Amino acid sequence: MVITPVHYIVAPLIAAFAIPLLTKIHKDAARIVPGIVLFYNVVISFFLMNHIAEHGMISETLAGWEAPWGINLVVTPFTGFLATMVSILGFIIWLYGYRFKRTLKGGEVKFYEILQMMMIAGSIGIIITGDIFNMFVFIEIVGISAFSLTAFYRSRDGAEAGFKYLLIGGFASAFLLLGILIIYTQTGTLNMAQIAERMPEVPQQMKIIALVFFLVALGIEAEMFPLNGWAPDAYSQAPSPTSATFAAVVSVAGVYALIRVVFTMFDVEGVNNYLMVMGFVTMLIAEIAAISQKNLKRMLAYSSIGQVGLILISFGIGSNLAVFGALFLMLNHSVIKSLLFMAGSYFIYNTDDKRITALNGIHKKLPIVSFFFALGSLAIIGFPPFSGFWSKFYILISAANEKYIFLIIGILLVTIIELTYYLRVVGRIYFAKEEEGEPASHRPSINALVAMSSLALFIIVIGVYPDLIMPHIQNAADALLDKTNYIQQILSVKN
Amino acid sequence: MMDFQTLFEQNIEIITIAVYGTAIALIVIGLYAVLMKKHLVKIVIGLSIMDAGIHLLFVAVGYISGGTAPIFSPGSENAATTMVDPVPQALVLTAIVIGFAVTALALSLVIRLYKHHHTANIDQLNSLKW
Amino acid sequence: MEIIAIILLILLVGSILSFLINRVNKNFTGVTAFLVALASGVVFFTKVQSGYQFNFQLAGLDLQWGLTDYSYYFAYIIFGLSVLALLYSIKYMEGKARLGYYYASFLMTILGMLGVVVSQDFVSLFIFWEIMTWASFLLVIYNSYYKIKTKGIKYMIFSAIGAYAMLTAIVFIRVHYDTLLISEAIAKGAFNFEQYIYIPIFLLLGFGIKAAVMPFHVWAPSAYSKSPMPFTTIFSGAMSKMGIFGIGLVFTTFYLSNDPENFYWVRTILGWLGGITAVMGTIYALIQTDAKKLLAYSSVAQLGYIVVGLSTGTELGVMAALYLAVIHAVFKGALFMVAGAVEKQVGTTDMTKISGLIRKMPWTFFVALVSIIALAGVPPLGGFVGKWLLYEALITESNNYILVVVVFFSSTAAFMYSYRFLFGLFLGQEEKETEHIKEAPVTMIIPMVILAVIAMIAGSYPGLIFEPAAKAMEAIGFQNVSWQMSSLTNIWGDTTDLFLISMMIFAVFIIAFIFLTLKGLKKTRYVGTKDISTSGELPKEWENLTFQIDFFKPFERAAAPLYSMNMNKIWKNLGKNLEAFFGFFRKLYTGNGQTYALFVVIFLVVLLLFKDVIFS
């Protein structure tokens, strides 16, 4: 095997350390190098996905120590799927932001690029690591980058959002450490597979307390209500490519961490119901809050939280089909929400106004961007035949399988709320009286158009022919639920 | 002269209460500062205190009665059985550095906020809401 | 490639094509769209036979497209009306902005509707249903360009409620019966009320909203009247029939596959909903001063009849409903086209501003007259047969006399608004402002006349419609449906020869016409509204003296309590209260970082306290 999972982390790290030097050689290095690295990550993803399709899952040992002694990186169909998704989206977001960064008002571009790249790399790290403490480290990498990026514009509101994020993020890391501490004292190991193996021997009381700490800490990362106060602020204040990254990459990593801990490490009853209830509450309150937002990015942020809520519900249902639906929705949410943030930021960029009212009749100025925004809105509501429909459909079917009729009605009622506010925005874009006829000052550059069109293409193609992607998601869902296989494969060397 | 191990074992309860009590006290004090203090710097200090409490817990649970530092200094090459758990100490090292990084970043944000708001009262930082 | 897929593809490509052509030359957009619809219609009726079907797999689901006699019946309505409406559009839309948008959405709507009827599985049905809804939404907001918030959103929210109710039902059908094919679901008793009661209820909710059944009708009048006229014909004529299509599918099926007495309450509820819809629609139509709104409310009322017919569940009732579905599409399509022609030529459809167009627009008047007669259900024309069947079904087979009274009342009251429409627009004094008005262009007249002629023929030879309707009913489970070409027979054996009656009435008409024309030619003085003297005072130029003002004042006064009971208001209040309620939750995001931290700690402590309850 030429390419190993560790390349995911090493390549960005080398780039991050080298960028301060490279900028001295060529001033555009800071903008180009991350692109190369992120593209390399995409290559890695495809290589690894191919590899695991042929040879089964990979558990790479680091520093020469087999799991559970050393840290291991695990690429199963599940983590591989998420890593692929994250790296592709990371690259597309970089592509989108390539020219965007010229307009950065804040610090230097190189800072931005390093932080952005490491945020994506850290998210991949969270996904592929097999070690709970290593996951903590990666969560902190993502966290630190995210705090800094939130405040990157150094505006009054940006710093405020960054501070809130940091405050809550600080809680998350503290509680996560407490959880890890309790688990370590009980099992004497940090490897997630081995923890899972030893979990039945852990006293129930300790198990549950550790679980509570994990749930709160990772709930913060996964934007679960009421732990998500930071999220709308951070999403709305960060530079737009970063907002897209938050929605498409960071929240995915957060949900992954929660799911991995809950599904693989612990064997506690009641977690599923907990996820379902909290997911529903999260979704409901986020969508309710979204409906009366005046700020476009803030509205999108609440909408993202709502989608995460739906993902959590679906994981909470817990059947194979539900997990499948959840993963599908995760993919859709990442793609669609990045498209929405990308398109939305061009509106803001042109009107220089974050309010929704500023969008009146903007489709005349930015026809293509408006089209993408409308497409994204339709897709995220779950309007067939776009990709969002299929994920929602499967989630509903899985809920019906378990006879959760009120859950289904609830989800659909919330969807109506969602539809209302997206329709308002799209209505403003297309059908409201425009204020003045000045041509757009900032038309989307070609790279941004390529990025957005590729996402739009995905939405349409997967919507019309979902079978293209469904086998991969099915494999991923199977891999997530097959806990014994995960444990055995990783610990096989030892036994 | 009483050796350390017996002393430890005799007073195990007091030591437990003292160590855990300190750790819990630190966590609780930090939490209180974060939740009640209005000054941003105090909140950041609170976070640090909370972290410190957790780090103390880490080191404390790694302790083994009568154990020595897990260093094979000349003359104690085979003392592995009497050594304390090295892993929590290694973890704490990482955790401390991360805590430091977070604190540094928090302080920089406080400076930035102070520049904009001319105040460090957290109650006045609510221009983003609802 | 399957023929159905090709037809749908033609429509899709045509939709995109007409959008693009509009960029090049605005004059060809309408023609292109018309030709596309015509071509797809021709291909459909020549190449596709009922009974045709094909299976395929998508997203791991077994899906099926195809046509039964039942869906074929609705395909007639869709294509017939769409082609005529598009022909009508060419002139009607001339000179308007955003033609590409209009025609593209129009063709997409046709695609959606066709898709709905060719779907033999629920997932395709839902997908096409949504396409139809969204494409029509684009047309609803076409005119009220700047008012999307008030009109379009109402339509969309109700449509979404309907669509999601449907989705819920579909999901449960999939789970309980392990199938998505409509035929299999029927065979397995999916719509059976005994087992999973919510499945048929959700489906009925979904279809019922599209069919504008009380209390979900509030979107319909404004959506109908706000869309561009040619589309309103489709909207009220064909698209609302998709709701009927669905109700028929669900309702008759569970009715037939079970003992009728078991579901008496369901039928009663549905029947009463239809009846109330009919009455309310009629009553609201009475007080409209805008011809479009009047027709819109009238459509709601007519759909109520159809639902009543379906609710009887008897052979005669369903036949009445299916017949009414077609005939309503015909005459209401014609009437909306009339209103459109008036709007195009005069610039408004406000009946208090126009009067006396009969001499200016004789063809339009002719169509309006014929259609109004059909709508009112007066014997020689199509509407009569439908109502006759409906009454007969209600009286003889389901013994639901109160409902008969209700329907009869609304049907009689319909005369009042029919009269008002005809009189308001065409009769009465001529206004000075309308002197320059000319007859509508010929491409607008042709489709109207065609529809009027169909309405006339259907009155004499209802069998032309009965034949496919009977086949359609056999496709959904009725056996040996009897029908006659040109006569009606009741259970007591009395036969009425419709053709004879028609001929007699036509003869009377022609004689009267000749007589009146001859008389009129001699000495008729045409006077304007201002050409009067009241108590020695001359009316001012700006005074509106059209007698349309307070047309039914006494009636309005009598029915005042009914008007105050406005469903619209109830929904609006609900929305307002909901939004206030939402506002409370939104306030949880106080903006204070410390409060968020407090939330985290509270959540943690609550979890710790109740950990044994939640987890085990």
Added chain:
Amino acid sequence: MLKKLIVFLLIATLGYTLAVTLSSIPIGKNRIGSIENPETVAAYYLDKSPNDLKVANTITAVVVNFRGFDTLGEVSVLFLAATGLASILYRKEEEEEEENIRHISHRLNLPSSSLVQTGAKILFPLIIVLGIYVFIHGHLTPGGGFQGGAIIATGFLLMLVSYKGFETNHKVMVWLESLAGLGFVGVGVFGLVKYGSFLQNTGWTGNLNDLISGGLIPLIYIFVGIKVATELTNILDILLNIKPRKK
């Protein structure tokens, strides 16, 4: 007041729960198990560190080798914090902002007393040497790259506080920082290329308790030391230098 009560109740409950939980994790109990037949990672590390790696300080072995990947992550956290800090407190300020800053840092403008200055001058080289000693001997004695780096940074802090005009050589710092980071990753990649496992130690490990032993571990710790020292100095530098610059 109500809030205070609520907070008191909350933290009391939390403290109580923690106390209850910890009471079942007694201090001093051996949870490692037998070293010869390791069940826990700790036992395994205590076994392998002196025997396979020849690293006397087990913690160093854990930090740098067994869990070296964590350390790499940790170094990057520090690096990212410095980057974020730099971006947030980016120094090319507009004129108007300088106005706002002045009253924050007027204290910093006061010169330190000559006692402090002289003491700092004497202590600075000693502190640097101590720091270097600590990270070079990281695999033998308590301490290591982080500790050594931190010590060095305190030396710089002392200078920064004592001398108003003291400025670190920015260029050198950037180079040192980047090269040290790249060195760490480079050692990892060396292991990956040579042995197929990232950060894998060389086979040659020397003797226990020799200064040159433990294979690549001391080398990594040196890199970490340099990295941490420059990083921390950088952070301190940025935080302290927000005073208005002389024109």
